[in-house]
Amino acid sequence: xxxxxxxxxxxxxxxxxxxxxxxxxxxxxxxxxxxxxxxxxxxxxxxxxxxxxxxxxxxxxxxxxxxxxxxxxxxxxxxxxxxxxxxxxxxxxxxxxxxxxxxxxxxxxxxxxxxxxxxxxxxxxxxxxxxxxxxxxxxxxxxxxxxxxxxxxxxxxxxxxxxxxxxxxxxxxxxxxxxxxxxxxxxxxxxxxxxxxxxxxxxxxxxxxxxxxxxxxxxxxxxxxxxxxxxxxxxxxxxxxxxxxxxxxxxxxxxxxxxxxxxxxxxxxxxxxxxxxxxxxxxxxxxxxxxxxxxxxxxxxxxxxxxxxxxxxxxxxxxxxxxxxxxxxxxxxxxxxxxxxxxxxxxxxxxxxxxxxxxxxxxxxxxxxxxxxxxxxx
Amino acid sequence: xxxxxxxxxxxxxxxxxxxxxxxxxxxxxxxxxxxxxxxxxxxxxxxxxxxxxxxxxxxxxxxxxxxxxxxxxxxxxxxxxxxxxxxxxxxxxxxxxxxxxxxxxxxxxxxxxxxxxxxxxxxxxxxxxxxxxxxxxxxxxxxxxxxxxxxxxxxxxxxxxxxxxxxxxxxxxxxxxxxxxxxxxxxxxxxxxxxxxxxxxxxxxxxxxxxxxxxxxxxxxxxxxxxxxxxxxxxxxxxxxxxxxxxxxxxxxxxxxxxxxxxxxxxxxxxxxxxxxxxxxxxxxxxxxxxxxxxxxxxxxxxxxxxxxxxxxxxxxxxxxxxxxxxxxxxxxxxxxxxxxxxxxxxxxxxxxxxxxxxxxxxxxxxxxxxxxxxxxxxxxxxxxxxxxxxxxxxxx
Numbered sequence: 001x002x003x004x005x006x007x008x009x010x011x012x013x014x015x016x017x018x019x020x021x022x023x024x025x026x027x028x029x030x031x032x033x034x035x036x037x038x039x040x041x042x043x044x045x046x047x048x049x050x051x052x053x054x055x056x057x058x059x060x061x062x063x064x065x066x067x068x069x070x071x072x073x074x075x076x077x078x079x080x081x082x083x084x085x086x087x088x089x090x091x092x093x094x095x096x097x098x099x100x101x102x103x104x105x106x107x108x109x110x111x112x113x114x115x116x117x118x119x120x121x122x123x124x125x126x127x128x129x130x131x132x133x134x135x136x137x138x139x140x141x142x143x144x145x146x147x148x149x150x151x152x153x154x155x156x157x158x159x160x161x162x163x164x165x166x167x168x169x170x171x172x173x174x175x176x177x178x179x180x181x182x183x184x185x186x187x188x189x190x191x192x193x194x195x196x197x198x199x200x201x202x203x204x205x206x207x208x209x210x211x212x213x214x215x216x217x218x219x220x221x222x223x224x225x226x227x228x229x230x231x232x233x234x235x236x237x238x239x240x241x242x243x244x245x246x247x248x249x250x251x252x253x254x255x256x257x258x259x260x261x262x263x264x265x266x267x268x269x270x271x272x273x274x275x276x277x278x279x280x281x282x283x284x285x286x287x288x289x290x291x292x293x294x295x296x297x298x299x300x301x302x303x304x305x306x307x308x309x310x311x312x313x314x315x316x317x318x319x320x321x322x323x324x325x326x327x328x329x330x331x332x333x334x335x336x337x338x339x340x341x342x343x344x345x346x347x348x349x350x351x352x353x354x355x356x357x358x359x360x361x362x363x364x365x366x367x368x369x370x371x372x373x374x375x376x377x378x
Numbered sequence: 379x380x381x382x383x384x385x386x387x388x389x390x391x392x393x394x395x396x397x398x399x400x401x402x403x404x405x406x407x408x409x410x411x412x413x414x415x416x417x418x419x420x421x422x423x424x425x426x427x428x429x430x431x432x433x434x435x436x437x438x439x440x441x442x443x444x445x446x447x448x449x450x451x452x453x454x455x456x457x458x459x460x461x462x463x464x465x466x467x468x469x470x471x472x473x474x475x476x477x478x479x480x481x482x483x484x485x486x487x488x489x490x491x492x493x494x495x496x497x498x499x500x501x502x503x504x505x506x507x508x509x510x511x512x513x514x515x516x517x518x519x520x521x522x523x524x525x526x527x528x529x530x531x532x533x534x535x536x537x538x539x540x541x542x543x544x545x546x547x548x549x550x551x552x553x554x555x556x557x558x559x560x561x562x563x564x565x566x567x568x569x570x571x572x573x574x575x576x577x578x579x580x581x582x583x584x585x586x587x588x589x590x591x592x593x594x595x596x597x598x599x600x601x602x603x604x605x606x607x608x609x610x611x612x613x614x615x616x617x618x619x620x621x622x623x624x625x626x627x628x629x630x631x632x633x634x635x636x637x638x639x640x641x642x643x644x645x646x647x648x649x650x651x652x653x654x655x656x657x658x659x660x661x662x663x664x665x666x667x668x669x670x671x672x673x674x675x676x677x678x679x680x681x682x683x684x685x686x687x688x689x690x691x692x693x694x695x696x697x698x699x700x701x702x703x704x705x706x707x708x709x710x711x712x713x714x715x716x717x718x719x720x721x722x723x724x725x726x727x728x729x730x731x732x733x734x735x736x737x738x739x740x741x742x743x744x745x746x747x748x749x750x751x752x753x754x755x756x757x758x759x760x761x762x763x764x765x766x767x768x769x770x771x772x773x774x775x
């Protein structure tokens with residue numbers, strides 16, 4: 001594979017509610033990415049926007065951000081899914097030989113939507129929606145399955161929340177830095193058994209953008225490139241009843257594609273930092289297993305060992321993760337941006353020393369049905 | 379550099395006003411099986427899947443996830459793309475880039491819509507600005523009526539000219555078993571006679587002047603699937619793959635009020651760009667067949683000019699002279715086009731697929747007689763957006 005680099009990035013501060021309209025958020029993120037890259041909109045050959053009609057409450061939601069994304073007189077397309085998938089498409093468009101650079105931008109205003117209704121709408125309209133199932137209640141089923149199968153405890157989930165909210169203090173873009181204890185998480189309000197308030201990510205507003213370039217395009221950009229070493233994406237089955245919710249086969253498949261491309265044999269040893277999609281605390285433990293950072297059923301032992309703390313062998317979510325800010329669609333792209341910042345050595349208080357190989361994850365669908373993985377290197 | 383890519387299989391469902399016999403996933407499955415059978419492949423041969431539709435028609439969020447058990451994407455890479463009316467061509471472009479990137483060898487592209495489950499215009503209206511445009515211009519018909527009025531005023535175009543395009547599309551659809559509208563009463567009638575009836579019949583209700591029922595596309599249930607393959611395998615799958623020579627798009631506008639109603643600028647610019655890339659100087663002579671996303675009749679006049687098939691105001695002459703009929707110099711929409719079937723998320727992909735089968739000479743009763751070297755397909759949507767794709771029989775240089 002020809003090498004593709006990330007040469008610019010921008011993210012707005014993530015908040016529970018932003019006054020700006022979503023095209024204004026997109027404009028902000030795009031301008032931040034361009035100035036980060038030392039570039040102008042004319043240096044961008046094509047654009048991929050990421051949006052979702054349900055979250056935007058608007059049909060053809062891509063239309064509302066076309067101008068703000070700078071796509072005038074350029075090729076443009078729109079991915080509906082996490083920003084990681086938008087990045088994968090942006091990269092393919094360069095690899096095809098048609099373009100030298102792609103701008104990828106994602107946005108969401110969770111504050112303007114009803115999470116329960118919007119995520120209820122991803123379930124079967126006849127048999128399941130009437131039960132009221134949504135992202136959180138389906139996640140609770142998955143968390144319970146995981147506990148039953150592995151012996152992990154609610155305290156193990158709480159440990160993820162404590163770690164990530166603490167890490168968020170180092171991230172100026174994060175929404176919820178919190179100094180909390182396992183006991184605080186355990187005592188927080190029940191949302192859907194066994195998940196409590198502090199096991200769940202918040203609903204956020206925000207936008208993020210990255211600029212991708214091939215080698216020919218590099219001269220347009222001032223920033224040192226961070227290279228994409230490997231990518232992979234894969235979807236599991238849809239019907240929850242058809243899935244073993246503790247089986248991470250789709251993530252394993254996506255990760256294996258990325259690791260093969262990046263020549264990574266032992267991710268635990270070779271990666272220096274990982275930014276994972278912890279929409280709910282327990283997810284981080286499952287994703288450890290899918291990524292091969294822990295053996296199947298042993299993800300909870302990894303969090304107990306402290307290996308994924310800032311001081312551990314492989315810090316996971318130095319940014320505070322999705323638990324500390326969850327702009328849906330943007331969140332995976334934010335993981336990619338955070339991984340890039342780590343490799344650049346620009347992460348400030350959340351910097352993992354000497355990080356030169358990082359992994360970012362995005363997910364789609366209920367209970368992490370689909371995964372997109374990008375491995376980055378210096 | 380990337381890989382050359384070609385379409386090696388295409389399938390579609392029967393397009394109907396209401397497909398009550400299947401649910402959405404079954405509809406998708408019908409198209410996928412048909413495309414796989416056409417290419418003599420199985421789902422195990424497919425490396426990645428691209429799917430799209432317009433969410434608010436069926437009210438299903440994360441359609442790529444919901445559909446995997448019908449699309450066959452379980453344990454495969456899948457991605458959803460969606461851009462309104464252009465969704466179908468956007469899917470084709472996305473599948474093309476998947477293959478051209480070199481990351482995937484055989485990619486399944488799926489577009490679908492079950493409009494019978496929706497309030498189509500109700501959903502489309504929410505695409506427009508809630509304060510400035512929804513109360514007056516929003517929806518599918520209104521903006522097009524403005525464009526038609528301006529075009530009529532600019533070049534002294536008559537309602538008969540619009541009806542001539544409608545007659546062509548519906549006559550062509552009679553050759554296409556998959557088309558939604560089969561207006562059997564037109565069979566055997568002279569074109570002039572059909573046109574006279576269309577512009578005088580009281581039953582042919584005016585929706586928004588000058589557009590009557592017969593000037594507009596229907597809303598349709600249907601799905602389509604196309605298989606894109608890389609140059610490494612395409613010729614092993616089919617003897618004559620339909621190669622993608624060039625593709626581009628322009629989605630410049632957000633507000634209808636910003637449009638220059640004199641010219642379809644995005645279609646003009648996109649078309650010029652691909653013609654230049656492939657070295658086409660005289661599109662009317664060099665392109666052999668078109669599958670254009672013409673959502674309403676007057677587009678079949680004005681947009682022909684914008685693409686560059688004739689000069690400004692010359693669209694009616696081109697169409698009345700029969701040049702765009704099945705036996706003309708440039709047959710347009712042998713399938714009957716969007717005005718005969720419009721499962722919105724699939725409509726653009728059907729254009730690309732129908733262009734491909736003309737090259738592969740698999741179009742049955744709607745196959746154009748002449749040799750097809752280049753076939754041109756377009757998508758229309760959003761706020762006067764255009765996607766274009768030029769397909770060819772020869773492997774691109």
